[in-house]
Amino acid sequence: MPLPTVEHETHADPTWSVIWLHGLGASGDDFVPIVPELVDPSWPGIRFVFPHAPVRPVTVNNGMPMRAWYDIKSLGIADRQDAEGIHASVADVEALIAREVERGIPASHIVLAGFSQGGAMTLAAGLRHRETLGGLLVLSAYLPLHETIEAERHGANHATPIFWGHGSVDPIVPMALGERSRQLLEALGHRIEWHSYPMGHQVNMTEIQDIRHWLTERFATV
Template sequence: MSNLIEIKPKSSHTATVIFLHGLMDTGKGWETPIQMIKSIGGLDHIKFILPTAPSIPISINHGNVGTAWFNVMSLNPGSQEDSIGLEKSMKQIEQLIEEEIKNGIGADRIILGGFSQGGAMTLFTGYQSKYKVAALISLSGFSPSLSLPSKIKPENKDIPCTMFHGTDDKVVNFKWGELSFKSFSKVGVTNNQFIPIQNLGHSANEFELKQVHDLIEKYLPNK
């Protein structure tokens, strides 16, 4: 995958976080927030991988080309889905997981996370993947496919998953995030939580990033 940002561990590498950016962004766009998370401490054994999505025509941007994990027809639940784009990006993310496994990092020592469309891709990949990762973290994310709940692998239903969402999000509506969370719970996903971030729009803040840090430290402890 091109334009891959890697933030290398400061000590012996025993775990990895793959974090996916939102629509029209790049891996580079999340380098500073990830460095903020790292600066809190306790994550020196973790490598962070920040890939950049391919550039494709995006329907909600009048067909203009931009970075996206899949095409977006509308910002409403149940709109037409880009199933081909979703599957293609899932394969690319699984390839990143495979590379880490080849380098001696087990799937159970990998966290998949992302913001907005990257959060959607995290949920889509993490719940369907043949690789059972340590945890899923979605910031301002949503279920990108109405069929996803029915496709969740039974063995992946207990992957710890945390969905954060700003209550004032005007881009990915808070209710959409909440409905996505409930759709997973209805099919027997047991180890998931939905955390509203009060007064937050479509962005991340220090309070949220501190909680992301704590989740990473919890699910990828230093060994």
């Protein structure tokens, strides 16, 4: 069964879906307020889907249960990675994509988006998905399980456009980690539109404007 979600449709009978994954300790409600700031009147009908990650203990937070796509076992977030948790959440994202397809949205009209840990899951799930997606929107994140991505990625999303935004003074996911992840994917041939902003672990209005422009280009595709 797909994860519980918060949903917002900009028009009846949407023709695109944006599945937006929240960060560690947040919930599906976290990015709902971005919709009115982001949506352009020229866009087709969009269904925004904001899932709630499962509640699980998080090691770096003294084992406190919270919504998380996977465990963080070390202050070095790319160290000692929770491969089992990441793959379980990939399956959860696959179920969300499948539900959108069942509701009449083809995979090519589905954009995966995410912030922080949700952005990491956007890459983990999107690059492994077996149908071509409409785009990957990655905010303040990094590539998890980078050692296995070359073997596990699927060719269907080799050319899928990726928007990647990162704060230059991010204290949670250092921009250097994001840049290393970007360089690894670019070396594998992935197309990445990279943006850096003078901010911390957050989203600002300039980034929202850049996201709007990028999504406008995606929605213009047939």
